Amino acid sequence: MMASSSLFQGSPFTFKCKRSGSYPPPKSNALPNHLNIKAQSKPESPITHNNSVPPHSKQRRPADENIREEARRINVDHRHQFSAKYVPFNADPSSTESYSLDEIVYRSRSGGLLDVQHDMEALKKYDGGYWRNLFDSRVGKTTWPYGSGVWSKKEWVLPEIDSDDIVSAFEGNSNLFWAERFGKKYLGMNDLWVKHCGISHTGSFKDLGMTVLVSQVNRLRKMERPVVGVGCASTGDTSAALSAYCASAGIPSIVFLPANRISIAQLVQPIANGAFVLSIDTDFDGCMHLIREVTAELPIYLANSLNSLRLEGQKTAAIEILQQFDWEVPDWVIVPGGNLGNIYAFYKGFRMCKDLGLVDRIPRLVCAQAANANPLYLYYKSGWKEFEPIRAKTTFASAIQIGDPVSIDRAVFALQNSDGIVEEATEEELMDAMAQADSTGMFICPHTGVALSALIKLRNSGVIKPTDRTVVVSTAHGLKFTQSKTDYHSGAIKDMACRYANPPVQVKADFGSVMDVLKKYLLSQAPKH
Numbered sequence: 001m002m003a004s005s006s007l008f009q010g011s012p013f014t015f016k017c018k019r020s021g022s023y024p025p026p027k028s029n030a031l032p033n034h035l036n037i038k039a040q041s042k043p044e045s046p047i048t049h050n051n052s053v054p055p056h057s058k059q060r061r062p063a064d065e066n067i068r069e070e071a072r073r074i075n076v077d078h079r080h081q082f083s084a085k086y087v088p089f090n091a092d093p094s095s096t097e098s099y100s101l102d103e104i105v106y107r108s109r110s111g112g113l114l115d116v117q118h119d120m121e122a123l124k125k126y127d128g129g130y131w132r133n134l135f136d137s138r139v140g141k142t143t144w145p146y147g148s149g150v151w152s153k154k155e156w157v158l159p160e161i162d163s164d165d166i167v168s169a170f171e172g173n174s175n176l177f178w179a180e181r182f183g184k185k186y187l188g189m190n191d192l193w194v195k196h197c198g199i200s201h202t203g204s205f206k207d208l209g210m211t212v213l214v215s216q217v218n219r220l221r222k223m224e225r226p227v228v229g230v231g232c233a234s235t236g237d238t239s240a241a242l243s244a245y246c247a248s249a250g251i252p253s254i255v256f257l258p259a260n261r262i263s264i265a266q267l268v269q270p271i272a273n274g275a276f277v278l279s280i281d282t283d284f285d286g287c288m289h290l291i292r293e294v295t296a297e298l299p300i301y302l303a304n305s306l307n308s309l310r311l312e313g314q315k316t317a318a319i320e321i322l323q324q325f326d327w328e329v330p331d332w333v334i335v336p337g338g339n340l341g342n343i344y345a346f347y348k349g350f351r352m353c354k355d356l357g358l359v360d361r362i363p364r365l366v367c368a369q370a371a372n373a374n375p376l377y378l379y380y381k382s383g384w385k386e387f388e389p390i391r392a393k394t395t396f397a398s399a400i401q402i403g404d405p406v407s408i409d410r411a412v413f414a415l416q417n418s419d420g421i422v423e424e425a426t427e428e429e430l431m432d433a434m435a436q437a438d439s440t441g442m443f444i445c446p447h448t449g450v451a452l453s454a455l456i457k458l459r460n461s462g463v464i465k466p467t468d469r470t471v472v473v474s475t476a477h478g479l480k481f482t483q484s485k486t487d488y489h490s491g492a493i494k495d496m497a498c499r500y501a502n503p504p505v506q507v508k509a510d511f512g513s514v515m516d517v518l519k520k521y522l523l524s525q526a527p528k529h
């Protein structure tokens, strides 16, 4: 039989080895005193407080065992230690209203938003160094479910779910790209980074939240709760993620899409994944209104970020950024905003890291909106006086064409508590920024163009300094938006100069003609002295 230590190399969890007792063996002198005291005070705990990483001893699984079965065989059941529940968002401290995560509830009694509240006292029994080591030890493995960037933080996400119920595509762990050339060339910056959340299973950051939501639905269905399917309204990315995760778990998915307002690539994703797709003659806000009515009537679980479970997964991107910087805190993080769940998810991830001692501060947040869909920007500019939903106009950043964001209160909270800023970008600004970024080796979506435009403005006004470590969150893969890039590079957009367009050169199929255009091109590229 294979030694059961293989999955735990690098993990501070101990477990009972069938033949030879616990692993790793207790060290006589490894633990500082205060850690020993904590460990002794919880003798029932399967977690050791030893921050050291056990030596590498990877062995293969038996051929007839898959990674789920392997996890079932050797994972310690630590679920009883940590817990989470729904509470009203930003509730008065005297409020006692709360709901189990196994209940199907999206709104508080007063109709407000909910939040997932973790038992912070239980999490605080372990210090920041412990959590940093635990999370670091899980990166880059195929251990179920920790190979996922979301589930590698399981204790902070859905602590009570059985790993066996998890539906994951090993999402997360996305590239934090050093935007060296873009930073230098366009902004005079040397510490600019792009967190490529769109280089992901379905091509957007929505995978991070959807693995959590669909896993919980999987659990509810196993508990025989009345959930016949899962539904969402979408501008294209939520629907892609929902349909993929549901398809992988064999759960019916239903998506409401605004007709003719999303890209072909995004439309084809739920179709290919077997979702029940309704193309509805309204905008996203209209679809959102309908899905809320429908999910109140039918046993369809709501998958939009109104459902606070989604944000528990999305917040792990913030934790990942800190981890990728070796737990150093960047100065700025810029996030494009639409329905406004993600800006709060980032805030929550950073805030948990601070509250649990992994870092000592949080970055300043910037939420970037398209000027054609800018209700948050208008609210911010009014000094947070009164929020007015708007009718969002068409934008190339089609996934954030949203006029009545469900998470407006969450976004305001995140920005007010992070010394945050809201910026906006016109269609020309966002398309130029996308083209500029692409010309330095990226291939970003128009929403990331919105975030980069915000950065350009904040650099030009001196708010962001040349040496500030800045992270721009890229939310979707550029390949979903090739039509907008094609329009830009062919100069086919009305009233837009398309200054960075790079159209293909039509040339006759003969050597002379090819040589002529090549020489002209090479001359234009020659270094100027």
Ligand SMILES: Cc1ncc(COP(=O)(O)O)c(C=O)c1O
Binding pocket: 204, 235, 237, 238, 305, 336, 337, 338, 339, 340, 341, 342, 343, 399, 400, 445, 447, 475, 476
């Ligand atoms: C690609 C992309 N970027 C940004 C956003 C904005 O995220 P949020 O709705 O959480 O503000 C969305 C969805 O709304 C999106 O699909």
Ligand SMILES: N[C@@H](CCOP(=O)(O)O)C(=O)O
Binding pocket: 232, 233, 234, 235, 236, 237, 238, 239, 303, 304, 305, 306, 338, 339, 341, 399, 400
């Ligand atoms: N851009 C989103 C809009 C819905 O946002 P959600 O986070 O509330 O699901 C999409 O792709 O549908």
